Amino acid sequence: MxxxxxxxxxxxxxxxxxxxxxxxxxxxxxxxxxxxxxxxxxxxxxxxxxSQVTPKPLVMLKYERVLFIKRSVLVVLLVVMILIFGCQNDSETQSKAKSLVTLLL
Missing domain, CATH: 1.10.10 (Arc Repressor Mutant, subunit A)
Structure with missing residues (x-):
């Protein structure tokens, strides 16, 4: 040594x-x-x-950001759809909305 x-x-x-x-x-x-x-x-x-951490590749960061943005837009659209169609007592519409929620989450 x-x-x-x-x-x-x-x-x-x-x-x-x-x-x-x-x-x-x-x-x-x-x-x-x-x-x-x-x-x-x-x-x-x-x-x-x-504390030196290897950074993620830039391509992966961009891809994750795009996924986050797409998912956020879908969640907003889903909320709007629930607000519009949720006021109706149509069970088919409500079941479609619930299935979309499970797909997004």
């Missing part, structure tokens, strides 16, 4: 100790002979390395 990897492991242990201590940054750093800036740097560095 080289020096860089050793330093990284040491700081991982230090950060775990800091988080478990419940102390403020300043108090923990004073007790552990390091500066607040060093602690902040390593916290940032580990947060950044663990």
């Amino acid at each position: 080289n020096g860089k990897e050793q330093r990284r492991q040491d700081w991982q242990a230090r950060i775990a100790s800091y988080r478990a201590s419940g102390l403020t940054m300043k108090a923990w750093c004073t007790a552990n002979q390091c500066s607040v800036e060093q602690l902040k740097y390593w916290l940032y560095k580990f947060k950044r390395s663990t």
Whole structure:
């Protein structure tokens, strides 16, 4: 193990100790002979390395947005249809509206 990897492991242990201590940054750093800036740097560095998420392809995002818009339009049309035809006591119309609801959801 080289020096860089050793330093990284040491700081991982230090950060775990800091988080478990419940102390403020300043108090923990004073007790552990390091500066607040060093602690902040390593916290940032580990947060950044663990939170990197692979983004979805742009094509998939566009496709999902189109589906959401189409579904929203269909829901609005369904609500309007229920409001118009729901006032009637026609059981066939109401059953068609209910079947559309199940298809959309």
